[in-house]
Each structure stands twice: as C-alpha cells, then as structure tokens.
Amino acid sequence: MPGQAAELVFDEATKQYEGREEAAVDRLSLTVPAGEICVLVGPSGGGKTTALKLVNRLISLTSGDIRIDGISILEQDVVELRRSIGYVIQQVGLFPHMTVEANIGTVPRLYGRSKSWIHARSQELLELVGLDPSYAKRYPAQLSGGERQRVGLARALAGNPPLMLMDEPFAAIDPIVRARLQDEFLRLHEEVRKTVVFVTHDIDEAIKVGDRIAILRPGGRLAQYDTPAAILDHPVDDFVAQFVGADRALKALALRTLVDVVLGPPADGPRIARTASVRDAVSKLIETRADSLAVTDDDGKIVGSVWLEKLV
Amino acid sequence: MLLGAGPVIPNFGSGTSCEVNNGWFCTSWVRAHWGDTLQPALVQHVELSVLAVVIGLAIAFVLALVGFRWRLLDPPIGVFSDFLYTIPSLALFQLLVPLTGLSVLTVEIALVSYTLLILYRNLIEGLRAVPADVVEAARGSGFTRMQTFLRIELPLALPALLAGLRIATVSTISIATIAPIVIAKGLGNPIFIALKQNTFKTEIFAAGGLAVALALTADGLLVLAQRGLTPWTRRARA
Numbered sequence: 001m002p003g004q005a006a007e008l009v010f011d012e013a014t015k016q017y018e019g020r021e022e023a024a025v026d027r028l029s030l031t032v033p034a035g036e037i038c039v040l041v042g043p044s045g046g047g048k049t050t051a052l053k054l055v056n057r058l059i060s061l062t063s064g065d066i067r068i069d070g071i072s073i074l075e076q077d078v079v080e081l082r083r084s085i086g087y088v089i090q091q092v093g094l095f096p097h098m099t100v101e102a103n104i105g106t107v108p109r110l111y112g113r114s115k116s117w118i119h120a121r122s123q124e125l126l127e128l129v130g131l132d133p134s135y136a137k138r139y140p141a142q143l144s145g146g147e148r149q150r151v152g153l154a155r156a157l158a159g160n161p162p163l164m165l166m167d168e169p170f171a172a173i174d175p176i177v178r179a180r181l182q183d184e185f186l187r188l189h190e191e192v193r194k195t196v197v198f199v200t201h202d203i204d205e206a207i208k209v210g211d212r213i214a215i216l217r218p219g220g221r222l223a224q225y226d227t228p229a230a231i232l233d234h235p236v237d238d239f240v241a242q243f244v245g246a247d248r249a250l251k252a253l254a255l256r257t258l259v260d261v262v263l264g265p266p267a268d269g270p271r272i273a274r275t276a277s278v279r280d281a282v283s284k285l286i287e288t289r290a291d292s293l294a295v296t297d298d299d300g301k302i303v304g305s306v307w308l309e310k311l312v
Numbered sequence: 313m314l315l316g317a318g319p320v321i322p323n324f325g326s327g328t329s330c331e332v333n334n335g336w337f338c339t340s341w342v343r344a345h346w347g348d349t350l351q352p353a354l355v356q357h358v359e360l361s362v363l364a365v366v367i368g369l370a371i372a373f374v375l376a377l378v379g380f381r382w383r384l385l386d387p388p389i390g391v392f393s394d395f396l397y398t399i400p401s402l403a404l405f406q407l408l409v410p411l412t413g414l415s416v417l418t419v420e421i422a423l424v425s426y427t428l429l430i431l432y433r434n435l436i437e438g439l440r441a442v443p444a445d446v447v448e449a450a451r452g453s454g455f456t457r458m459q460t461f462l463r464i465e466l467p468l469a470l471p472a473l474l475a476g477l478r479i480a481t482v483s484t485i486s487i488a489t490i491a492p493i494v495i496a497k498g499l500g501n502p503i504f505i506a507l508k509q510n511t512f513k514t515e516i517f518a519a520g521g522l523a524v525a526l527a528l529t530a531d532g533l534l535v536l537a538q539r540g541l542t543p544w545t546r547r548a549r550a
Contacts, residue, residue, distance in 0.1 A: 056452055083454030093449025097467045097544045106453050139544045155453070165452075 005035040005195045006162035008055070012064035015050050015220070024050045025220035027064065032212070034069075034162075037189060037196040039210035041203060043243070047220030048199045052165050055197065056085045068163060083107055086156030086164035086194070090171050092148045094140040100126070100151050101136035107159035125154040128191070130184055146177040153185070157192065166198045170205070182208055203244055207232070207251055215240055229255050253279035253311070258295055261311065263304025269294045274303065278311050285311075331514065338514040349502055349515075354522050357498040360488045361530075364420055365481050368427030375428070376435040386436065397429040401487050405494050419491045426487055427480040434476025438469030471545055474538045478531055485527040489520075499523045 008031070015025040025047040032038040040048040053059040055066055057078050066073045073081055094103050102109075104125055105118035113121075123133045129150040140148060149169060156164055169185075170178045186209060189196065200206055206213045207228045215223040215231065217239055224236045232252040235241040245251065256278045270288040272281055274295050284293055285308060292307040330338035342350065375393075379386035399407075404422045412418040442465050450460045489500035499519045506515035539546065 058448070058452055079454050079456055081454075082452055085452075087449065087452035089445060089449060089452070091443070091445035093443070093445035093447075095446060095450070095464060097470075097542070110454055110459075141544065152449075 004162055005193055006069040007034045008032040008038075008163060008195055008197065009067045009070075010051070010064075011067065013051070013054055013061060013066050014063045015047070015054060015059060016062040022219045023047075023062075025054065028216075028220065028222055029064075030214055030222065030225045032195055032197060034195050035193040036211040037198055037209055039198045039200060039206040039213045040216060041200055041206040041210075041213055041243075042216035042223070043218060044201065045218045046216035048201075048216050049167055050220065051216070052167055052197055052199050055163075055165055056082050056087060083110055083159060084161055084163070086159065086161040088149075088152050088156045088164065088166040088169045090168040092140075092152040094148055094151060094155070096140050098139075099136065100138050100140070100143070103140070103151055104136075104154045104158050106155055107161075111159065121158060122154070125157055128157070128188060129154045145173050146181060149173060149181060153188075157194075162195060164194045164196045166196060168199055168201070171200065171202070178205075185209065204251070207254065215243060249312075250279060250282075253277065253282060258306065261306060263295055263306060264292070264310060265305060266302045267292060267294060267305040268302075269305065271296050271300075271302070272306075274298075281306055282308070282311055334510065334513055336513055337517050341514045342518050345515075350518055350522060353497075353499045353502050353519060354526065356501075357485070357488055357523065357526060360416075360419060360423065360491060360498050361481065361485045361526075364423035364484050364488070365427055365477070367420065368424045368431055368480060368484075369477065371424065372428050372431035372435060375432050376439065379432070379436050380439045389432065393429040393432050396425040399425075401426065401490060402493070405490065409494060414494050416495060416497070418494050419488070419497075423484050423488060423491075427484055430476045430480045430483075431473070434472045435469060438472025439465055441472065442468045471538070471542050474534060474541070478534045478538075481530050481534060482527045485523060485530060489523055499526070 010028045010030050013025060013028045014023055016023045028047075028051055030038070040051055042048050050059055054061055055068075055073065057073060061074070068085075095106070101119065101122040104122040105113070108118050108121060119136075122136055126133050126135055131147060131150050131154075135143070135147070135151070140151070143151065152169070156166075170181050173181060182205065198206075198209060200209075210228055212225060213228055213231055214225045217223045223243075224231055224240050226234075229252060231240065232244060232248045232255070235244060235248070241248070254277050258272070258274045258276055258278065258281060261278065269292050270284060270290050272284055272293045272295055274297055276284075281293060284290075292305045294302045295304045295306055297303045327344075328338060328340040331341050375389050379389045401422060404425065405418065408418045408421055412421060446464060446468070447460060450464045455463065488498050489503065491498045492500040492504040499522050502515050502519040506512040506519070509515075
C-alpha cells in the first residue's frame with residue numbers, strides 16, 4: 001500500500017463540459033507541497049469540487065495535467081489511482097450495509113489485507129479519529145452525523161494514502177461539532193502529515209484549516225493562491241477582498257496567538273491565556289472595556305500585559 | 313379441457329356418515345387420504361411454485377441488469393412485464409396449450425410470467441434507490457464498476473428484492489392452484505376433483521387450507537431470510 005505524503009501539481013488543468021460556454025475549471029495551475037493542507041475555496045460555480053474530482057478522475061480532464069509526485073494521473077490505472085488517494089465527501093457515503101469496521105476496511109480489503117489486519121487497523125484508526133473502538137461493530141445508521149464523518153475520515157486514511165481529497169467534509173455538521181472536528185482534523189494532520197486538498201465554501205474554515213488557500217472565481221479561474229495571512233493582508237483584487245469579507249483585518253487576528261505578541265510589563269486586569277488568539281484578546285478588551293489585559297501562562301501566572309496598540 | 317386422472321376419488325357411498333352427507337369438514341377423510349391425495353399434491357405444489365419463482369428470479373435479475381445499465385431499455389421491459397401481469401391467468405394457461413401442450417412447461421411459463429413484474433420492478437427500484445453518495449464513495453475508493461455493483465448496489469437492493477420475492481412467492485402459490493386445467497398436479501388438483509364430485513367440501517377445504525398454510529409458511533421463511541441477510545436494516549439508531 002502507498003506511504004507518506006506526495007506533492008500535488010495542477011498544471012493548466014482544464015475541464016470544459018461540452019455545450020457550455022464557460023469552463024468549469026480553467027487552466028488551473030498550482031503546487032501543493034507534500035504534507036500541506038491546500039484549501040480550495042470560492043463561490044458556488046467556482047469549480048472547486050470539479051477541480052477536486054479531476055484529481056481522482058471521477059471527472060476527466062479536458063486538457064492540461066495533474067501530477068502526483070511527478071507522475072501524471074493520466075498514466076496511472078484509474079482504479080489503482082483512486083485506491084492510493086483518500087476520499088472524503090460531505091454526505092460521507094458510508095456503506096449502510098457494512099459495519100464501521102468493514103467500512104474502514106474498504107481499501108485494505110481491495111488490497112487483499114487479512115481480516116485480522118483490518119481489525120487491528122480499524123481499532124487504531126477509530127482511536128485516531130476520536131471514537132471508542134467499540135464502535136467497530138455498529139452500523140452507520142446507529143451513528144450521529146459527526147460520528148459518521150469521523151468514520152468517513154478513518155476510511156479514507158485506512159489505505160495510508162499519500163494524498164487526501166476532502167469535499168466539504170464538515171459542511172453538513174452543526175457548527176459546534178464542526179469546530180471540534182476541524183480542531184481534531186488539524187491535530188490528526190499534525191500526526192499523519194498527509195497532503196490534503198480540502199474544498200469548502202466557508203472562508204473562515206479555509207483560514208482555519210489551510211496552510212495555503214486557493215481562491216477560485218466563477219468560471220474556475222484561480223484568483224489567488226497563498227497563505228491565509230498573505231491573502232488577508234494583501235488580497236490581489238476586489239473579488240478576493242470581497243470574498244474574504246470586510247472583516248478581513250479581524251480574521252487575520254485569528255491567525256496569531258499572544259505568543260506572537262511582544263508583551264508589556266505584568267499588570268493586573270482581566271485575564272487571558274497566552275495561547276489565546278489575538279482576535280480573542282481584542283474581543284475580551286471590547287467585552288470588558290478594560291484598558292489592558294493580564295496575560296497568563298499555563299500555570300495561571302501573570303507573565304505580561306497587552307493593550308489594543310500592542311495587538312493590531 | 314380435460315382433467316388428468318385424480319389419485320383417489322372420494323366415494324360418497326362407502327365413507328363415514330360425515331363423508332356420505334358431505335359435511336363441512338370430515339377429519340376421517342383427511343386422515344384416510346393424506347398419504348394418497350393431499351401429501352403428493354402438496355409436494356407437487358411446492359415443486360411447481362419453487363421452480364417458477366427460481367426461474368422468474370433468474371429472468372428478472374437479468375432483465376433488471378439490462379434495465380439498470382441501459383436506462384432506455386427499462387420502459388419497454390417494464391411495459392412487457394406489466395402486459396404479462398395483466399393477462400388473466402385462466403386465459404394465459406389456455407392460450408399456451410396450443411404452443412406447449414398439456415405440460416409442466418405450460419404451467420411454468422404462465423407462473424413465471426406473473427413473477428416477472430414484481431421481481432423486476434422491485435429489483436430495479438432497489439438498485440436505483442442506492443444513494444448517489446454511497447456509489448460515489450465506492451467509485452472514489454477504487455471499486456471497479458463490477459465491484460461497486462456486487463458489493464454495494466446489489467446488497468443494498470436486497471431488502472427491496474426480498475420484499476418482491478415474498479409477494480411473488482405468495483401469489484405464485486395461489487395462482488398455481490389452477491394448474492390442473494393443464495396438468496393434474498398441485499393442490500388445485502384435489503379441488504378440481506372435488507368440484508366435479510358434487511362439490512365435496514372436505515376435500516376443497518383441506519386442499520385449499522393447505523395452499524393457504526403453504527403460502528404463509530413460505531412467507532414466514534422469507535421473512536426469516538430477510539432478517540438474516542439484511543442485519544443493517546434492523547439496527548436503527550438507538
């Protein structure tokens with residue numbers, strides 16, 4: 001079975017449906033370095049899901065190329081290609097007639113792995129995605145939406161693919177569970193370090209999970225491809241500026257924590273942990289109407305202070 | 313149409329008083345004629361019905377594969393099986409005799425025709441009802457088209473297929489009771505004979521009752537099979 005992380009290159013990748021004037025994806029070129037999370041984001045009709053499905057050839061390229069670790073997807077057997085790519089979709093698509101363990105074992109079974117190997121692997125993966133190993137014997141109908149998506153993630157990881165494609169994986173989940181799944185996904189990514197292409201229509205989600213963000217405009221053209229901070233600080237045009245929102249300055253604050261801030265001398269005031277984001281600190285200043293905040297370390301000891309001018 | 317010779321014709325003159333008076337139900341007659349009349353008829357009835365359902369299932373399966381794979385062919389196949397289903401069974405039996413004679417083949421052609429509509433429709437609807445996201449997940453995980461069909465689509469169509477199989481089986485057992493207008497076989501045979509014997513009630517009730525019991529038993533067995541084969545349908549979220 002495949003291993004580690006792969007570099008993914010879109011090279012003038014184009015999808016033009018017959019009889020349509022505008023391309024779905026138009027000469028998309030970008031490189032996702034191995035082990036990074038690239039978020040494709042944009043308004044509906046921006047071709048982000050199409051771009052994703054070009055990679056595992058659920059949709060075929062009209063022109064251009066896509067390469068995984070330098071090998072064109074067109075040169076690979078389509079079934080082998082898909083088995084080597086983890087695939088997570090919004091509606092999860094768990095197989096309702098199979099137990100959680102059998103669902104997770106989908107790709108290993110296609111590779112001819114033994115029952116005992118699959119059992120051990122599914123136990124390991126359930127733990128990794130934060131589910132009790134006793135879930136192995138359940139059927140999908142017995143799970144909540146959030147639990148199903150965790151199993152979907154475990155299934156996509158089971159073949160140890162060097163590349164994962166995730167199509168709005170958390171969009172159908174309620175906001176509280178979604179935020180938790182995003183956090184856990186980032187923690188999990190720290191652990192497994194796969195290359196990930198992640199589609200969302202939610203710019204906040206893109207900023208939160210992406211190492212890099214590719215913003216697509218209608219007609220499937222790339223508007224900007226950069227780190228979240230760079231996109232928030234320097235949107236290339238009005239379209240990007242509008243898409244990231246009028247509050248982009250505030251959004252940018254969410255990308256830094258107080259660890260990144262030069263603190264003032266310790267002083268009393270409303271307390272905030274040093275691990276909190278700058279955005280949370282600003283929010284606290286507004287909420288408490290205090291002039292400054294007392295920043296605490298992990299033990300709750302005051303190590304410094306911050307005020308508005310320090311933060312922005 | 314001629315009747316085949318029945319195994320034993322009840323004799324009004326020499327039976328018990330119940331039999332002589334053509335009472336509603338004479339257990340004495342049932343006891344005396346279980347071995348020579350009722351049991352053989354029951355066995356024949358099972359054979360006729362099982363054969364019809366098995367052949368019907370095989371044909372419906374092939375037709376459903378074709379109709380599922382090539383959507384354009386679904387309407388004509390559907391109309392054809394609809395048409396077969398609407399022909400009155402008595403008429404269909406008669407119509408076939410000039411072609412296939414007074415044979416088991418004639419009976420089976422007619423019985424199979426009546427299973428096709430239900431089995432075809434249920435199987436194809438079951439296949440179509442498989443959620444698109446499930447199929448997409450399968451294809452995206454690297455299932456071949458054949459693997460997707462055998463491991464995902466077909467198992468998920470099983471509840472609908474088994475529901476159709478129950479209806480087809482029960483109706484086949486019921487329709488098979490008119491087989492004796494072609495051949496002297498099945499539980500219809502003692503009924504036909506009894507009708508000719510001045511409507512001998514005991515024999516009609518005994519054979520008719522057996523047909524009902526057979527249908528209920530077959531249905532019960534299929535329910536058990538359904539439970540065993542589709543465990544996921546019973547485990548709703550707690």
